[in-house]
Amino acid sequence: MRNLMLSGVTTRIVMLHDCAYVAYELAKELNRVGHETELMRMANAFTSKLSFLKTARMLNNLDCDLIHVHYLRSAAYVGYVSNKPYVVHCHGSDVRNGLSFWQKRALKKAEHVFVATEDLLEKVPDATWLPTPVGPQFHNLGLHRTRKALYLKRDDESLPDELEQNFDVSVACLARKFRYEDMPTLLNSYEFFIDDHYAPLSKVSLEALACGCKVIRQTGEVVEKLPEDHRVENVVKRLVKVYEEVLSK
Numbered sequence: 476m477r478n479l480m481l482s483g484v485t486t487r488i489v490m491l492h493d494c495a496y497v498a499y500e501l502a503k504e505l506n507r508v509g510h511e512t513e514l515m516r517m518a519n520a521f522t523s524k525l526s527f528l529k530t531a532r533m534l535n536n537l538d539c540d541l542i543h544v545h546y547l548r549s550a551a552y553v554g555y556v557s558n559k560p561y562v563v564h565c566h567g568s569d570v571r572n573g574l575s576f577w578q579k580r581a582l583k584k585a586e587h588v589f590v591a592t593e594d595l596l597e598k599v600p601d602a603t604w605l606p607t608p609v610g611p612q613f614h615n616l617g618l619h620r621t622r623k624a625l626y627l628k629r630d631d632e633s634l635p636d637e638l639e640q641n642f643d644v645s646v647a648c649l650a651r652k653f654r655y656e657d658m659p660t661l662l663n664s665y666e667f668f669i670d671d672h673y674a675p676l677s678k679v680s681l682e683a684l685a686c687g688c689k690v691i692r693q694t695g696e697v698v699e700k701l702p703e704d705h706r707v708e709n710v711v712k713r714l715v716k717v718y719e720e721v722l723s724k
Contacts, residue, residue: 488512488718489539491530492550494566495678496655497591498543500608504711513539517550531557541586541722547574551581562587562721564605570598586721592675605714607678608707612656615687616663624667624691627651627679642669642691662686681705 488505490498493516505512517530531553534542542561544550547569554561555577563585570590574582582588588602596602624644629651644667653661658679662668668683669691670676676698680690684701691697703709 487539487541489534489537489542490514490545491534491542491553491561492517492545494545494564494591495607497564497566497608497678498545500610500707501543501711501714503610504608504707505714508708508711510715517553528556534559541718547578547581551585552577555581555584560586560721562589562717564589564591565595565599565602566591567595570595574598586724587717589717594675603717606702606704606710607681608710609678609681609685609701609705610707612659613662613682613685614659616659618660618663620664620666620687621647622666623647624669625649625662625665625683625688626669627653627671629671641695642667644691658682659686662688667691 488502488510490502490512493499493514498514502512502514515530517526526549534553534557539559542554542557542559543564544554544561545564545566547563547565551561551563554563561584563582565588570578582599588599589605590596590599590602591605591607593604596604622645624642624646626646626648627650628648646669647665659682662679662683663686665688667690668680668688670680670693672680673693676684676690676692680698681701683690684698685706689697689699
């Protein structure tokens with residue numbers, strides 16, 4: 476893959492904010508293949524107006540050519556008030572319940588809009604689906620696997636009574652308190668992983684597939700192979716093509 480070069484100058488990208496380590500994986504791969512990219516994390520998706528105005532001012536003084544904002548909240552508003560071209564990456568809960576006036580303004584001004592899952596195209600029909608990236612650290616490590624299904628529960632969630640009966644497999648129900656860097660080893664320790672989404676597959680389910688787990692969906696379907704579209708190198712190839720189109724305008 477060639478570098479992002481326009482008029483003989485290397486283009487610098489800033490990833491603003493992060494959701495489920497998507498920006499982290501994209502920035503890491505972009506840098507690996509030679510595209511200078513910096514990840515700037517915001518404290519949260521709903522920072523104060525004063526905070527995002529300060530962030531916008533900092534970006535205006537930064538030597539970057541394009542901002543890739545993640546989540547259609549404060550990060551997108553930073554892009555909107557900055558003087559830099561930006562693209563918006565919608566991740567789900569930011570758009571599923573409808574769009575506010577300022578969200579619509581941020582989308583309208585954006586050079587391009589991505590959505591993380593195909594179902595979000597119903598909410599943002601002019602967007603482009605960018606598959607959720609799975610990094611290379613998620614692969615089959617050849618560890619001994621227990622013949623159990625891993626289920627990662629949310630904070631106050633308990634294991635549904637019918638879960639083990641429905642899937643006919645012993646279930647290990649653990650809290651979602653693992654560090655991101657520990658996830659490959661954890662996912663390599665189980666034969667199955669239970670997805671908590673009806674559609675589409677969650678990011679952790681995609682990572683589980685990359686680690687060699689069989690993923691059990693809420694419908695009872697068992698998925699055994701990671702779709703190649705989700706490997707981070709393939710996602711970045713798509714992404715760079717859009718960047719080039721945006722920056723050549």
